[in-house]
Amino acid sequence: MPIHEKSLIRPENLHTHDELVIDGVDVSGHWSTFIESRVVSDYNEALEDEIAALPGGEQIHRCWQCGSCTNSCTVNAINADFNPRYWIYLIRMGMESELLRDKDIIWQCVSCNKCTYACPRDVFPEGVMKATAHWLERRGHTPKSPSMHFDEVFTEQIVKTGKIEESRTIRRFFARTKQSLMQPWMIEMVKKMLSGLPVGLLTRMGLATLVAPKTSDWSRASAAIQEFIDEQHEQQEQALNLARLAKSPPQKDAA
Amino acid sequence: MSKPTLIVGAGPAGLAAAHSLATVGKESILVEKEDILGGAPILSGYAKLVPSGEWAKDAIGGMVKRVEDESLVKVETGAKVTNFDGTPGNFHVELSNGSKHEVDAAILATGFTHFDSVNKPEWGFGTFPDVVTTTQVEQMISSGQGVRCPSDGRKPNRVAILLCVGSRDRQIGREWCSKICCTVSANMAMEIREELPDCHVYIYYMDIRTFGLYETKYYWRSQEEFKVKYIKARIAEVTSDGEKLIVKGEDTLVKRPITIPFDMVVHAIGMDPNVDNPDIASTFGIDLESHGYIDVANRYGGMAQTSRPGIYVAGSATGPETIDDSIAQGHAAAMAVLSSLKEAIGKSA
Numbered sequence: 001m002p003i004h005e006k007s008l009i010r011p012e013n014l015h016t017h018d019e020l021v022i023d024g025v026d027v028s029g030h031w032s033t034f035i036e037s038r039v040v041s042d043y044n045e046a047l048e049d050e051i052a053a054l055p056g057g058e059q060i061h062r063c064w065q066c067g068s069c070t071n072s073c074t075v076n077a078i079n080a081d082f083n084p085r086y087w088i089y090l091i092r093m094g095m096e097s098e099l100l101r102d103k104d105i106i107w108q109c110v111s112c113n114k115c116t117y118a119c120p121r122d123v124f125p126e127g128v129m130k131a132t133a134h135w136l137e138r139r140g141h142t143p144k145s146p147s148m149h150f151d152e153v154f155t156e157q158i159v160k161t162g163k164i165e166e167s168r169t170i171r172r173f174f175a176r177t178k179q180s181l182m183q184p185w186m187i188e189m190v191k192k193m194l195s196g197l198p199v200g201l202l203t204r205m206g207l208a209t210l211v212a213p214k215t216s217d218w219s220r221a222s223a224a225i226q227e228f229i230d231e232q233h234e235q236q237e238q239a240l241n242l243a244r245l246a247k248s249p250p251q252k253d254a255a
Numbered sequence: 256m257s258k259p260t261l262i263v264g265a266g267p268a269g270l271a272a273a274h275s276l277a278t279v280g281k282e283s284i285l286v287e288k289e290d291i292l293g294g295a296p297i298l299s300g301y302a303k304l305v306p307s308g309e310w311a312k313d314a315i316g317g318m319v320k321r322v323e324d325e326s327l328v329k330v331e332t333g334a335k336v337t338n339f340d341g342t343p344g345n346f347h348v349e350l351s352n353g354s355k356h357e358v359d360a361a362i363l364a365t366g367f368t369h370f371d372s373v374n375k376p377e378w379g380f381g382t383f384p385d386v387v388t389t390t391q392v393e394q395m396i397s398s399g400q401g402v403r404c405p406s407d408g409r410k411p412n413r414v415a416i417l418l419c420v421g422s423r424d425r426q427i428g429r430e431w432c433s434k435i436c437c438t439v440s441a442n443m444a445m446e447i448r449e450e451l452p453d454c455h456v457y458i459y460y461m462d463i464r465t466f467g468l469y470e471t472k473y474y475w476r477s478q479e480e481f482k483v484k485y486i487k488a489r490i491a492e493v494t495s496d497g498e499k500l501i502v503k504g505e506d507t508l509v510k511r512p513i514t515i516p517f518d519m520v521v522h523a524i525g526m527d528p529n530v531d532n533p534d535i536a537s538t539f540g541i542d543l544e545s546h547g548y549i550d551v552a553n554r555y556g557g558m559a560q561t562s563r564p565g566i567y568v569a570g571s572a573t574g575p576e577t578i579d580d581s582i583a584q585g586h587a588a589a590m591a592v593l594s595s596l597k598e599a600i601g602k603s604a
Contacts, residue, residue, distance in 0.1 A: 038511055038512065039511065039512045039513065039514050040506065040509070040511045040512070040513045040514075040515070041513075041514050041515070042515060042516065043455075043457075043515060045413075045455045048482075061479070061482070062479070064478075086509075089508060089509070090509070092484070093484055093486060093506075094484075095506075095509065095511075098509060098511060
């Protein structure tokens, strides 16, 4: 499959004005539709290295544009605009402005990894999609996705305690994503759980909510994991030149 | 075998032919219009040759020395053939320096002429000093000066190499592929990246023809090891914003017009027929093929034959050719001369 056919004029580049006069000429209305330039005016040579610095993106330089990833892609079958091959090309050539046009669909990768198996060059396109989605978030082009929030809540808890306490994870996830805990499905679930009166389970859950369960002697392991995470994070910050942008580090207020 | 053989042109093909004849004890007269031997690789100051990676002044210089040291080769520099007549085995030659010779056969190794980029004015050569040709970059490298912008001598941070300048361009009557420019450009891109690691090199192509084994050593290696970027785009125009060169065109993979700033633009110039070919054709009474190169009369049954018996041709006089193949053709033409004389000897005996 070739890099997808797309309409040369994107809808967002079309502008009409209800009332506009330029140099005494009335250019209002549909008949005077303006089309914004679609010219690529520069390359960002750092782009490939930045994506390669994020987990999953390391092999992007190996791509030879065969298109196997896009051909095998689950999401592409539904949405032709979802085109890993095309994005890999843009990243490698440094066409950042073109990449950003698709910022709202890149995160849609479902991680089925069909591309991973189809790729003859071990580019690991699924990883590249993940790295690109993270790059977009860290650069501030897209808001932090719900799944990113979930990953963070989950990781923070593991690092802190060595254990997962589901109700805490759920509560923090809803809080971070500013969702109400009173979801209809949640209420239904709790009702059904209560109807069976599982006394032992409810007691354990109640206790776990009050006292966070913790793996014994966890502090040294926790410190080591945290040190590794900080190290990785620092490397990525440097690669993306984010220190320059004075971005605040992600929250570390765990469990 | 009493008469010498005339060889016209002392580039790779002519030097190979002269050497070949000398190795079997046959005399030759090597006529070169320039004052030094070596042809384009020496005259144009090429740097490292494809695919050996040897410096031109060593590789071709070695061939020159071998011929200069050979007593069976009579070298005539600064001379052109002004008159040529007779029959195979018995030709009369007059040179522009006045000397006259009797020869048994002639090998034309008259080569090509580099495309003159001013014939593509839209690509800025001759208008902007930082638009240069592959030949000029070769000279920057071979002279030891390094790749620098001619306008102010600065190191470029971003270089564009435009392929097919004077090749595959019907608009200016040059339909042919010059065959070697893709490989030379990939090699040059790697040399630039090697000398200036912070300089990014973009190659704008319509197709990449790093044919045969060059695919691995130049096409893939330049991308994988040297991060040279290949962009499928036919460039419409090279202009300037006063500071940088602006390359305009369309990236046909992305389907977006591009206007990208560059420090230096390199034209990968093609191989034109030798500008002297019409004169050569009339002096020797031979045919040119439709593009203006010397026509090869028999591709299969005989080696290196022109339309006139007794006159042979080798190297890029017949069309765009690599140095390696020019050398092989020079040897082949020498063999063709020898076998034709054997036939003549056999018939007369």
